[in-house]
Amino acid sequence: MTKKQPVTLLPYHKTTYRYQKLKICNHCRQYTLIADEPCPHCGRDQLISIEKKAEQLAQRSTAIHVLLMIAAALLGILFGETFLQMGLAAAVGAAAVAVYVIIRERTKSFFAMKELGQLIERDEAKMIEGLFRNWEDAIELWKTEPVNTYERLREISTLQRSEMIRIQQIALLNTFILRKDMEIDLEPIMLRHFEPMLAELIGEVAKVKRDAIKEHAIKYMVNYEIEVLELNQGDQLLAQVVGAAVRMRTYVEAYPNFIARYARYLPKERFLRLYNMLSRSASSSLGHLTDEVYRIYKERYQWDADFQSGSKGL
Amino acid sequence: MITYVCIGILLLFLGYLCIRALTIHKHTPLPDDLDKQLLHAFNKEGDGR
Numbered sequence: 001m002t003k004k005q006p007v008t009l010l011p012y013h014k015t016t017y018r019y020q021k022l023k024i025c026n027h028c029r030q031y032t033l034i035a036d037e038p039c040p041h042c043g044r045d046q047l048i049s050i051e052k053k054a055e056q057l058a059q060r061s062t063a064i065h066v067l068l069m070i071a072a073a074l075l076g077i078l079f080g081e082t083f084l085q086m087g088l089a090a091a092v093g094a095a096a097v098a099v100y101v102i103i104r105e106r107t108k109s110f111f112a113m114k115e116l117g118q119l120i121e122r123d124e125a126k127m128i129e130g131l132f133r134n135w136e137d138a139i140e141l142w143k144t145e146p147v148n149t150y151e152r153l154r155e156i157s158t159l160q161r162s163e164m165i166r167i168q169q170i171a172l173l174n175t176f177i178l179r180k181d182m183e184i185d186l187e188p189i190m191l192r193h194f195e196p197m198l199a200e201l202i203g204e205v206a207k208v209k210r211d212a213i214k215e216h217a218i219k220y221m222v223n224y225e226i227e228v229l230e231l232n233q234g235d236q237l238l239a240q241v242v243g244a245a246v247r248m249r250t251y252v253e254a255y256p257n258f259i260a261r262y263a264r265y266l267p268k269e270r271f272l273r274l275y276n277m278l279s280r281s282a283s284s285s286l287g288h289l290t291d292e293v294y295r296i297y298k299e300r301y302q303w304d305a306d307f308q309s310g311s312k313g314l
Numbered sequence: 315m316i317t318y319v320c321i322g323i324l325l326l327f328l329g330y331l332c333i334r335a336l337t338i339h340k341h342t343p344l345p346d347d348l349d350k351q352l353l354h355a356f357n358k359e360g361d362g363r
C-alpha cells in the first residue's frame with residue numbers, strides 16, 4: 001500500500017437543490033460545476049449560477065414586453081390627431097407599463113423558475129458536456145494535486161452518481177490520512193457491489209470518526225461480511241465498524257447477530273458501552289447478542305470496577 | 315383613429331401578459347423535479363441513483 005498523505009480537505013458546501021451547483025459562463029455559454037475559478041472552456045471570469053442566469057433571462061423578457069408596450073404607445077402618440085389623443089396614448093402607455101412591471105415584480109420568482117426549467121431542457125447536452133469536461137480536468141490533476149481532484153470529484157458527483165466516480169473518490173480518500181475533524185460523508189460514495197477499497201475506507205473512518213458510520217456503511221459491511229473477512233485484517237475492519245455501531249441502540253437492534261460475532265474484538269471502552277446499553281434494557285429481539293456479551297463479560301471483565309458501577313448486570 | 319387602434323392593441327397585449335403572469339404558477343416546474351430531470355440526464359448511461 002502506498003504511504004498515506006496528510007491533507008486538508010475543504011468542507012463540502014451542500015446546496016438545497018443539486019442544480020444550484022451548476023454554473024454557466026456568461027461569455028461562452030458553457031456549463032461547469034466547479035466554482036471559484038475561471039470558465040474551464042474559455043478561461044474568462046464570467047461564471048454565474050444558473051439560477052442567476054434564469055433571473056437574467058426573465059428580466060430580459062420583461063424588458064422586451066415593456067419595450068413593445070412603449071412602442072405601441074409611441075405609435076399612438078405619433079399618429080395622434082389631437083393633443084387629447086396624444087395625451088391619452090401617453091397616459092395609457094405609462095399606466096400599462098406600470099401595471100405590468102408591478103405584476104412581474106410580484107411573480108418574478110415564478111418566471112425565473114420557468115426560465116430555469118426551459119434552460120435545463122434546452123441546454124441538457126451542453127450541461128453534460130461541461131460535467132465531463134470537469135471530470136477530465138479533475139482526473140488530470142490526480143498525480144499532482146490529489147486533494148484538488150478529490151474536491152472536484154465530490155462536486156461533480158452531486159450530479160454524476162455513477163459507480164466510477166464513487167470508486168475514484170474512495171481510492172483518493174484511501175491515500176489521505178483521515179482525521180476526526182474532517183468532514184467525511186460516506187453516503188454519496190457507497191457502492192452496490194463489493195469493493196475492498198470501500199471496506200478499508202469504512203474501517204478507517206470507523207477508527208477516526210465513529211459518528212460518520214451510519215446505517216448504509218454498517219449495512220454494506222454486513223452484506224459483504226464474508227468478502228471483508230477474506231481481506232488482510234478483515235476481522236479488524238469489521239470490529240472497527242461494530243465499535244462504531246454500538247454508539248446507537250438502533251444499530252444494535254438492527255444487526256444484533258453481526259455485532260455478536262465481533263463483540264469479542266471490541267476494545268474495553270466500546271464493549272463497556274455495549275454492555276451498559278444491554279444491561280439498561282435487554283430485549284428479546286437481540287437474539288443471542290445478550291448471551292454473547294454476558295459470556296465475554298464473565299470471561300474478561302467480571303472483576304473490572306468499570307463494569308460494576310451503575311449497571312445492574314445482564 | 316390609428317391612435318385608438320394602438321391603444322387597443324396595447325391594452326390587449328397588457329391583458330394577455332397579465333393573464334399569463336397570473337397563471338404562471340401553473341407552468342412553473344418544481345425545484346425537486348428539476349433535480350430529478352438533471353440526475354436522469356447526467357446518469358443516462360450509468361446507473362444513476
Ligand SMILES: [Zn+2]
Nearest residue numbers: 025028039042
Ligand atoms: Zn466560458
